[in-house]
Amino acid sequence: MQQEFQKLLEALARGECATLTREVEQVHYLRRFAPRERLILLGGGHVAHALARMAAMLDFDVTVADDRPEFANRERFPGATVVCDGFASAIQTVSVRGSDYVCVLTRGHRWDGECLRALLRGTEPRYLGMIGSKRRVRGLFGALAEEGFDPDALARIHAPIGLMIGAVTPEEIAVSICAQLIECRRASAVPEGEPQSGETVLEQTNADLNMLRFLAGEEKRKALCLVLETRGSTPVKSGAAMAVDALGRGYGTVGGGCGEAAVMARARTLLGTGKTAVMEVDMTDDAAAEDGLTCGGTMKVYLEDCT
Numbered sequence: 056m057q058q059e060f061q062k063l064l065e066a067l068a069r070g071e072c073a074t075l076t077r078e079v080e081q082v083h084y085l086r087r088f089a090p091r092e093r094l095i096l097l098g099g100g101h102v103a104h105a106l107a108r109m110a111a112m113l114d115f116d117v118t119v120a121d122d123r124p125e126f127a128n129r130e131r132f133p134g135a136t137v138v139c140d141g142f143a144s145a146i147q148t149v150s151v152r153g154s155d156y157v158c159v160l161t162r163g164h165r166w167d168g169e170c171l172r173a174l175l176r177g178t179e180p181r182y183l184g185m186i187g188s189k190r191r192v193r194g195l196f197g198a199l200a201e202e203g204f205d206p207d208a209l210a211r212i213h214a215p216i217g218l219m220i221g222a223v224t225p226e227e228i229a230v231s232i233c234a235q236l237i238e239c240r241r242a243s244a245v246p247e248g249e250p251q252s253g254e255t256v257l258e259q260t261n262a263d264l265n266m267l268r269f270l271a272g273e274e275k276r277k278a279l280c281l282v283l284e285t286r287g288s289t290p291v292k293s294g295a296a297m298a299v300d301a302l303g304r305g306y307g308t309v310g311g312g313c314g315e316a317a318v319m320a321r322a323r324t325l326l327g328t329g330k331t332a333v334m335e336v337d338m339t340d341d342a343a344a345e346d347g348l349t350c351g352g353t354m355k356v357y358l359e360d361c362t
Contacts, residue, residue: 056270056361056362057270057271057272057273058271059075060267060271063075063267063271063272064264064267064268065263066088066090066187067090067091067262067264067267069090069292070090071090072087072088072089072090073087073088073262074086074087074088075087077281077339077357077359078281079094079331079333079357080333080355081253082253082254082255083253083254083255083257084254084255084257084283084298084357085257086253086257086259086281086294087250087256087260088260088261089260089261089262089295090115090262091114091115091116091146091262091264092114092115092154092155092156092181092240092251093115093117093118093152093154093155093156094110094115094116094117094118094155094156094157094158094236095118095119095120095144095149095151095155095156095157095159095162095213096117096118096119096120096157096190097120097121097145097146097157097158097159097161097164097170098121098160098161098162098186099120099121099123099127099128099131099132099275100121100126100160100162100187100223100225100231102157102160102162102228102232103160103226103265104131104132104225105123105188105225105226105228105229106133106158106160106228106229106232106233107119107132108136108229109229109230109233110233110236111134111135111205112326113233113236113237113329114261114262115156115236115324116135116136116148117134117135117136118137118138119132119135119136119138120134120137120138120140120145120146120148120149121138121139121140122139122140122141122145123139124139127139127224131297132200136149139261141168141169142161142166142169142170142173143169143172145171145175146170146174146177147173150273151177151178151180152178152180153178153179153180153181153323154180154181155180155181155182156180156181156182156236156239157174157182157183157184158182158184158185158186158216158232159171159174159183159184159185159216160186160216163292164187164191164194166193167187167191167195168198168199168232168269169194169245170185170197171185171195171199171204171212172202172204173237174313174321175199175204175205175209179208180210181239181243182213182235182236182239183201183211183212183213184212184213184214184216184217184232184235184320185212185213185215185216186214186215186216186228187214187215187216187218188215189215192214192215193343196209196212196214196312204300207248213235216232216235217231217232217234218231218234218235218238219231220234221249235345255283256303257281257282257292257293257294258292258293258294259291259292259293259294259295259296260284260294263296263306263307265306265307266296266297266298266306266307269298269300269306270298270306270361273362274300276300276301276326276327277298277299277301277326277360277362278298278299278323278325278326278358278359278361278362279296279322279357279358279359279361280296280297280298280299280309280318280319280356280357280358281294281295281296281356281357281359282294282295282296282309282310282320282354282355282357283326283333283355283356283357284354285352285353285354285355286352286354287338287339287352287353288294288338288350288352289310289338289353289354290310290311290312290314291308291310291354295307295308295309295310296309296353297315297319298308298361299319299320299322299323301323301326303320303323305319305321309336309354310338310354312338314336314354316339317334317336318334318336318356318358321334321358322358325358325359325360326360326362327360327362328360329360329362330360331343331357331358331359331360332357332358333355333356333357333358334355334356334358335353335354335355335356336353336354336355337353338352338353338354339352339353
């Protein structure tokens with residue numbers, strides 16, 4: 056059992072998708088795990104500072120580049136990869152891939168142009184956005200077109216960056232950019248082959264590395280909890296997963312609240328038995344309402360002793 060989860064971790068570390076398969080009630084469920092995507096922030100100003108924090112919560116591996124040491128440092132961006140260099144050199148150093156998300160957040164027109172020239176000569180990332188007013192964007196794009204850069208490639212740049220939600224502060228702008236990153240992520244998600252007859256692909260594809268590391272680790276008694284189906288309004292989608300240990304500690308989540316507590320309690324009864332179970336979690340009852348859950352749906356959850 057440990058080896059199965061270790062192989063998932065190894066595939067994700069190589070930047071590959073990984074799939075966990077379980078047969079439950081004669082249905083083959085496929086839970087796909089997508090590798091963490093890289094978000095490259097070109098510019099380390101106020102918007103980048105807020106965006107780096109938010110993007111990390113969305114499972115992006117964040118890289119920040121700026122040519123100013125006071126903006127490109129570990130203290131300002133803990134947990135991120137930081138490159139302190141000129142933008143063109145930094146872009147060459149990070150080696151942009153087709154799966155990357157890139158945000159141009161520099162302090163002015165001159166550095167925007169430096170970034171876009173370097174980016175447009177290389178591999179086109181999955182997402183490329185640039186901060187700036189419509190007037191500033193129009194002027195720069197016009198200059199780049201006159202220099203011979205592909206107008207179609209320029210048209211694919213998200214500029215001005217972010218969804219139009221009336222954002223004003225750096226934090227609000229970061230929220231608008233994160234929303235656009237999510238929109239791009241979901242729109243560009245490519246299925247890993249079409250499901251066969253009798254197979255069901257679960258919706259969530261995020262990879263909770265802490266949960267997978269726990270399941271692959273030396274802990275003797277542990278259980279897997281996997282949401283197979285949801286109906287109505289639920290806090291998570293199918294594919295939400297959690298691991299539980301003998302002390303009742305959870306790694307990951309299947310929605311929180313009393314519903315998750317019930318799942319954890321049932322999972323702990325399986326520890327050491329080698330058994331599996333399926334339970335229905337009803338979020339419409341009085342207990343759920345008292346616990347503050349406003350959802351009104353149900354979840355079908357698969358439980359497995361991974362001891």
